[in-house]
Amino acid sequence: MSSKRLAVVGDGMVGRRFLEAIVERDPSWEVTVLAEEPRPAYDRVRLSAFFDGVSAEELSLATELPGVDVRLGEAATAIDRAARAVRTERGEYPYDKLVLATGSAAFVPPVEGADLEGVFVYRTIEDLEAIKARAQGRRHGVVVGGGLLGLEAANALRLLGLETQIVEFAPWLMARQLDEAGGGVLRRHIERLGIDVACSTGGTKISAASGRLRMETNVEGLAFDTDLIVFAAGVRPRDQLARECGIDVGERGGVITDTACQTSDPDVYAIGEVAAMEGVCYGLVAPGYTMAEVVADRLAGGEATFPGADLSTKLKLLGVDVAQFGAMDGPLATTYLDPAEGVYAKLILSDDARTLLGGMLVGNAEPYPLLRASVGGPVPAQLADLLSSGEVQAGLPDGAQVCSCNAVTKGDIMGAIHEGCTDVGALKDCTRAGTGCGSCVPMLKQLLAEGGVEVSTSVCEHFTQSRAELFDIVKVTGITTFSELIARYGVGAGCDLCKPAVASILASLGGGHILDGEQAALQDTNDHFLANLQRNGTYSVVPRIPGGEITPEKLIVIGEVARDFGLYTKITGGQRIDMFGARVEDLPKIWRRLVDAGFESGHAYGKALRTVKSCVGTDWCRYGVQDSVKMAIDLELRYRGLRSPHKLKSAVSGCARECAEARSKDFGVIGTENGWNLYVGGNGGFTPRHADLLLADVDAETLVRTIDRFLMFYISTADRLQRTSKWVESLEGGIDYLREVIVDDRLGICDELDALMASHVEHYADEWKGVLDDPEKLQRFVSFVNAPETPDPSIEFETVRGQRFPAGTTERSHTGPVLLGTPERK
């Protein structure tokens, strides 16, 4: 029998999955693949990683496929159904069966000027290369679209160093996955990163002038002057080949198929984003993979059918967890909102409140797998408990889907672990889980732990070492740069996980000013400008006020600076004064006035010591038994500038009445009749924890020495972003073990810890002054790199209660978490 000829049009994610499946199930097919792109299939879901330094080669999905002829850069131009052949500009390819896997094209709304130079879409590696080239030396970009794709594109522009504006036609972000409240919480997260958002806004016309672009909008008087525009406003199936040869297409596009993925021509199948499965187009990769398997099965003689698709999504967008599962709407809803932490959750319930129908999560997607697996069943525990426990994976049923890109369940993963998979890499190879968007990788680690496997503590894929190991390496080798560390001990170019972690280690070990040389590029946004970025692109300035004690003269200086620079002032919970609304180019001028008056940076922006609060102490208080103010000042001056895995907060109370709330701090001190009690490992925030008593009734010298050791032991051994509370809990033996190490010197390391702290105290230098004294560092404090004297005109204010606020902010009344626990009838 002559061989069977199979033609495949499109070598994208789904096309490639199909090729792998057919080669495995029925290698007797002679396969020709017509691929328009110049390179073989690559991971489009991870496309944005390209801007994190992941190369096109690393994104490639190309595999050895015997018997498959992939013709790169050769697009199909027509299908001749009568002759059963596909045409290209180079030739004609006969087929017995044809599979269309042409995917989608980015949708560009009919806006005049959308074809101008500097206007892009976000779909292929070539698109990203062109965006990157255009961004060189430019400062501003607009993304049209505030859905999943638009937010990814906005992050890409941000990574390219552009000020970024999102323009979204719907009234809120991610309107297809979130309700208005969820979209609002997401918006606040995104604006905090310095990305501007304009909702209910659409571009109407683009024009070019003097090398820049101007986009006019449907909102009167609103236009954006920008350097580049990216359309990321949805996709349209690439169905023209089918349309032109008379195969049925859907009213809203897409090649119509039945559940066998067969089109109106029984010899032609359609899979992936081009397919309109029973009229529905799926814009996600998982349903496409299922279709690929169905067709491979059919061509191998099977009878598989498409079982339906779960459109649940869980993503980390710009560092923010967002998830949606099941129904978006229903008869009852229960919601949870914590505006301070930026967490929103909503569960949709049946009429009798017994069955979970769906829901959405913003800011904390920990409960997603459990909730998603519970859709159609009884409502799980209290939503608030689920959101705060962080232990939800343990209750996950076996049928719960862990990897939605590849439809892998917890049961599949536990099975693989029992068969011998002992790390994430092996699980990826064995089950494909984690090989799509990668958002389930942390969960794979948790399941390995649940399966009794000791889990790797490596910082990220670029370093196999834990943060503690990297700390030791830097300490022992004396390496002072990230590039040397990764060249000698890591792989690749680094990422958002390892760069700030290494920056913190270098700073903890006295690596010089954090904006020195290449160190500057490693820092988070706030560290980059030694100030906290606010929602309208301005910064806040927090001078250190040790122990909360301040002279009238210094108070007057703060008042004058705030008045002269038009800054909103607020007394913070950490007993100091925060000045908001500073333009980036004003920061050095503000610091100059403050530094001249004797102030220094309060490190409100850093993972470092923030404040040491105090009560009024013995001098003024009738109950005080110790001088809490002096102790707080001494401690704050000793540990100022100390960089650590997470922020550090402290407080000193002069007596057991505890007015400074020392037991909610990383280290807290309480005066007693006989001396001082030291508490460690407390924190406020989302999951409050009272600190544990480490020492009782000790003198000041012992107290300070023990805090020195506590901090240095924590900094040397904790994981990245691990608060002291979690670190103490993670120590085998907990607080008792900690006491043995830093008080009894069980490990013999106390001299070293003491020396590390002595070095910190000796080398401390104010970071603001370090910038003021260095013309090169000063150069980075401009709004526009190419027009240093020009302030950003997009920053606007309005006056409320006698002070300046960012223009257009409406929700100022929230004061704390609002828990709406009981179901409300809609």
Ligand SMILES: Cc1cc2nc3c(=O)[nH]c(=O)nc-3n(C[C@H](O)[C@H](O)[C@H](O)COP(=O)(O)OP(=O)(O)OC[C@H]3O[C@@H](n4cnc5c(N)ncnc54)[C@H](O)[C@@H]3O)c2cc1C
């Ligand atoms: C930035 C980005 C992020 C995404 N994130 C996610 C996510 O997190 N989760 C998720 O599930 N999905 C995500 N997606 C969607 C996902 O990438 C698609 O669902 C998936 O790629 C669809 O695979 P496909 O093979 O159908 O189409 P594609 O991957 O687009 O492949 C189609 C291929 O066919 C080629 N082609 C088209 N016409 C012809 C022709 N006439 N001749 C020859 N070749 C042709 C195209 O050039 C292309 O190479 C994302 C997409 C993008 C762009």
